[in-house]
Every structure is written in structure tokens, then in C-alpha cells.
Amino acid sequence: MNVERRRSRREIFFTEVNIEGKNASEQSRVTDIGLEGVFVDTISPSPVGTVLRLSFGLGRERFVTTQGIVVHSMPSIGMGIQFTGLKPEHEEMIKGIVYPEQDPWSEPRM
Numbered sequence: 747m748n749v750e751r752r753r754s755r756r757e758i759f760f761t762e763v764n765i766e767g768k769n770a771s772e773q774s775r776v777t778d779i780g781l782e783g784v785f786v787d788t789i790s791p792s793p794v795g796t797v798l799r800l801s802f803g804l805g806r807e808r809f810v811t812t813q814g815i816v817v818h819s820m821p822s823i824g825m826g827i828q829f830t831g832l833k834p835e836h837e838e839m840i841k842g843i844v845y846p847e848q849d850p851w852s853e854p855r856m
Contacts, residue, residue, distance in 0.1 A: 756780040757844045763802040767792060776802055781840055783814060783828040791825035792816045798827060804843060810836045 759779040763786055765772050774788045784800070792798060794816050801811045812833070818826030832840075 766799040787824045791819040
């Protein structure tokens, strides 16, 4: 049985992400985002508990750099990363993606 552990809404969202860990860095792709974290497509995900630094764009010259921890890891598929150092201004930008009906500056979705 697969139990949903997320406490907040997620939105499909594709953007490039730079991931830096203790011993390596890589360029990958975010495939969904929420106020608590992101899912990243990667062939070689980090183990659960790994602390990472993430940098990614949110469109319209908006960028986020934050820290996160791997909470879900699936070999050859990707990893779920929970934000641990999200600044309030970055949280507001992410809210505009997750809850576009509440953001007057959000870009129209096709």
C-alpha cells in the first residue's frame, strides 16, 4: 500500500536544477514542486538523508537557492527533496506556481 505523506499541494513544473552535495554536483531537472519540496529526475539519486544545495529558476528572472534533504530515493528514476532552508521570499514565489489562482503575477498556463 502506497501512503501519501505530503502535507501540501504539488504542481507539475519543469525546470533545470543545479544540485550540490558534499562530494559532487550535477545538473538535473525538477518535475514537480510544492511548498515543502521538489522531485528531481536523476539516474543516480542521492541516498535518503543526504543534505543538498539546490539552485533553480522559477521563470521571469526568479531564482531560488536553498538547502534540502533527500526524503525519497528511487534508483534510475529520481529523488524527492524536502526544503530545509527556504527563505520567505522564495516560498512566496513557489506559492505563485502551486496556487496560481492566488498570484496576480503568475504566467498563464497552456
